Amino acid sequence: SQQGEEDPQALSIQEGENATMNCSYKTSINNLQWYRQNSGRGLVHLILIRSNEREKHSGRLRVTLDTSKKSSSLLITASRAADTASYFCATDARSGAGSYQLTFGKGTKLSVIP
Amino acid sequence: SQTIHQWPATLVQPVGSPLSLECTVEGTSNPNLYWYRQAAGRGLQLLFYSVGIGQISSEVPQNLSASRPQDRQFILSSKKLLLSDSGFYLCAWSAGQGGYNEQFFGPGTRLTVL
Numbered sequence: 001s002q003q004g005e006e007d008p009q010a011l012s013i014q015e016g017e018n019a020t021m022n023c024s025y026k027t028s029i030n031n032l033q034w035y036r037q038n039s040g041r042g043l044v045h046l047i048l049i050r051s052n053e054r055e056k057h058s059g060r061l062r063v064t065l066d067t068s069k070k071s072s073s074l075l076i077t078a079s080r081a082a083d084t085a086s087y088f089c090a091t092d093a094r095s096g097a098g099s100y101q102l103t104f105g106k107g108t109k110l111s112v113i114p
Numbered sequence: 115s116q117t118i119h120q121w122p123a124t125l126v127q128p129v130g131s132p133l134s135l136e137c138t139v140e141g142t143s144n145p146n147l148y149w150y151r152q153a154a155g156r157g158l159q160l161l162f163y164s165v166g167i168g169q170i171s172s173e174v175p176q177n178l179s180a181s182r183p184q185d186r187q188f189i190l191s192s193k194k195l196l197l198s199d200s201g202f203y204l205c206a207w208s209a210g211q212g213g214y215n216e217q218f219f220g221p222g223t224r225l226t227v228l
Contacts, residue, residue, distance in 0.1 A: 031215075033216060033217075040202075040222070040224070041221060041222065042120075042204055042206075042219035042220050042221050042222050043158075043204070043206075043217075043219040044219070045216050045217065045218065048216055088157060088158070090217075092215050100146050100163050100165055100171075100208075100215070101160060101163060101173075102160075102215060102217060103160075104150075104157045104158040105157050106156055106157040107156075107157055109155075
């Protein structure tokens, strides 16, 4: 089963508004990552937050992580039409030495209306 | 800098025909390599990953296979395609041991089986 589940499945906002997407997961993790995918393209890594971090910023992106609730959120501030894409969370549930797999959620499809 | 190539970009194949998708990475050594499949509007399903030449781990039983004949080359194959093999195939790489397993994706191959 999917480790990460994004919520909502789809989100439509006006340009300039903030967009918030949530991700829940089931097992303990080492880190959680957010990726972006434009339609018909590969995924692009946005930001990684480690399990001992609670918040991280990168430009207009803000990610929070609550390991007690097994959840994360991605906030995009002052959205632009170019932010229209699908956003995925992915968890790295490494145990022991070495970790080779990420488990991806189904994604949130964000539409930013000009 | 590192780059990842996938080809072809699109492919239409009849049921029962063979398949060969190729992925190559430049600018890094000993990468971990991954093949994913993404059904329309869905998340990513990990098919295979490889931590070294000739080392392949399969995540989902199916009629697909993978090979890694060279350090930076990863090939996805099938002897006989099924209708259910249609989808968007993504290759990705991540740094070997010591990294946080951020993954970098190729542009993808859209496969339609008719």
